[in-house]
Amino acid sequence: MNDREILLGCSAALSGSLGSQIKVAHNGAGLAFDAVNEQGGVGGRRVKLMALYYELKPEKAVKNLEKLLNDHRALASLAASARARRLPRPNCWSKAAPPSVGGYGAGDGARERVAGAAYFVRTSYAREAQARRVAPMPPFP
Numbered sequence: 288m289n290d291r292e293i294l295l296g297c298s299a300a301l302s303g304s305l306g307s308q309i310k311v312a313h314n315g316a317g318l319a320f321d322a323v324n325e326q327g328g329v330g331g332r333r334v335k336l337m338a339l340y341y342e343l344k345p346e347k348a349v350k351n352l353e354k355l356l357n358d359h360r361a362l363a364s365l366a367a368s369a370r371a372r373r374l375p376r377p378n379c380w381s382k383a384a385p386p387s388v389g390g391y392g393a394g395d396g397a398r399e400r401v402a403g404a405a406y407f408v409r410t411s412y413a414r415e416a417q418a419r420r421v422a423p424m425p426p427f428p
Contacts, residue, residue, distance in 0.1 A: 296355030
C-alpha cells in the first residue's frame with residue numbers, strides 16, 4: 288500500500304480445479320475494484336489485487352503471505368486459499384498484522400487457529416451441517 292494504491296494480496300491455488308474457482312472469485316473482485324477505481328478509488332487510491340500461486344504447498348502459502356504483507360505492503364490478504372488445517376498459525380496472521388478477509392471456506396480447526404485474524408464469507412462446515420438438519424436442501428429436479 289502507498290499513497291496511490293491499496294494492495295490486497297492473495298496466496299491461492301491458481302491452477303487445476305481449485306484454480307478455476309479462485310479465478311472466478313478474482314474476476315468478480317476485479318470487476319468490483321474496477322468500478323471503485325473508475326469512481327476515484329478509495330480515498331483517492333486505486334484498489335489492486337496481487338495473487339501468488341502457492342503450488343499446493345502449505346509452507347509456500349505462508350511464504351507468499353509474508354511476501355505480500357512485508358515486501359509488497361498489502362493491506363490485507365483477500366480470499367486466501369490453502370489447506371489451512373495443515374498450516375501453523377503464521378506470524379503474518381497475528382492480531383497485529385493485516386487480516387485475511389473474504390476466504391471462502393475452511394474447516395472448524397483451521398478457523399480456530401486463525402481466529403481474530405481471518406474472516407470468512409462462508410460459515411463453518413459444522414454450522415452448514417446443522418443448518419441442513421434444520422432446513423434440508425431440496426432434491427434436484
